[in-house]
Amino acid sequence: MQNTATPTVHITLDGKPLEVPAGISVAAAVLGHAHAEHTCKHPVDGSARAPYCLMGVCFECLMEINGEPNVQSCLVTVQEGMTVRRQLSGESA
């Protein structure tokens, strides 16, 4: 993130600040810049899941974004001040 030529935005992930390149998806930010292993749990079997297809098909990347639960984080671009929470409690809200 030290390259000043790359514009960045500031988000929070699970309450912690994170600076990420502008223009990338929330899923990419959480995987590539916070190195999160898992981002949600399957509502039926409780297994831990992570972004997989990165193109809106698999629904494995659901996270809470700006207070809205179960958002497909691969389809949302990071914005300055965005609040992101992983859904690791197992139930969809």
Added chain:
Amino acid sequence: MSTTEQDIIVVGGGMAGSALAYGLAGKGRKVTVLDAPTDTNKASRANVGLIWCQSKFLHLPDYAKWGFISARLFPALTKELEEISEHTIPVNYLGGVIPVLSAEEYASRGEYIDKLREALGEYKGCMIDRTELERKLPGIGWGPEVCGAAWCEEDGVIDPLALLRAFRVALPRVGATYRQTLVYDVQPHAGGYRVTTRDGVFDAERLVLAAGLANRRFVQFAMPDLPVYPDKGQVLLVERMPYVMPIPVLGATQTFGGTTIIGFRHEHSGHHTRVVPSDVATEGQWAIRVWPELGKKRVIRAWAGLRVMPEDKMAIYSHLPGHPKVTLVNTHSAVTMAAAHARLLADFALGGDLPETAQGMTLKRFGYDC
């Protein structure tokens, strides 16, 4: 062009063709299934997976019985398929419910069930009140209008794609050949039948036509038209929730993966498979009255599919006029009937009789000599 000789070719590898081919392979015959690529219309890939016997076909009691016969054959078949295919098939044999939203509907459904019980002699179902419905499905918060449901203990729900996959994996393991190709044409040839495909020519002594709506095209060497039409359904898919519906609810059924499929429309609109937002909206509105929680969830997908509907709504199991070695299978309930198709139809396709319950299901009822 090379030809491949078979005892029997099954045209169509969807739920109906796969089940019958599985039964035929069990008779020790050399069977080849020719199945169209997945980008063609396939009813077997557009359905909910209900094994559904209740509250239908009072006017066709044999067909109603046929559904119950199949449902009772299901547990042993799925167990066997799981062993042979080494694939798990999610399935519940715990009954099924049709929720009702008014006292009038409760009364009319109850009346229908009473008549059905009388016509069939035996019927393991009844109307249940809201308290009993809440007891059977405690994880669902029912809408205030729900006053009860039609209940039948012989219904069930199966993952239809898992069932189809298990058939597909099992077929070669029981000696059948599965080929994915486009069938262009079917014709009598040298005392048997010749199937021309994108990948060559296949000859066989006997044929099974189980190609759904495409059967209308393939029968044309024997008859000008088939009394089967496309009956369009449209469904909404709601995002995953914790699993609360081990007993399926007709019209808003939670899948084993946690999503819910909403839909019950029957439309006559040719071969269109467009989703019309105002149409699926009416389905969603009904589902929210039944289960308000759905209204707080996202719709993640919608699609339409074409049921394979015989004119009189009953299955067709028949030879073709002048062609006793060709067997036609057309049904809108290929999931419910899959066990009957796998266990009870092979003899008919090999020249024997239909089971007694199915003997009225040939093309004779449409005036054909077959």
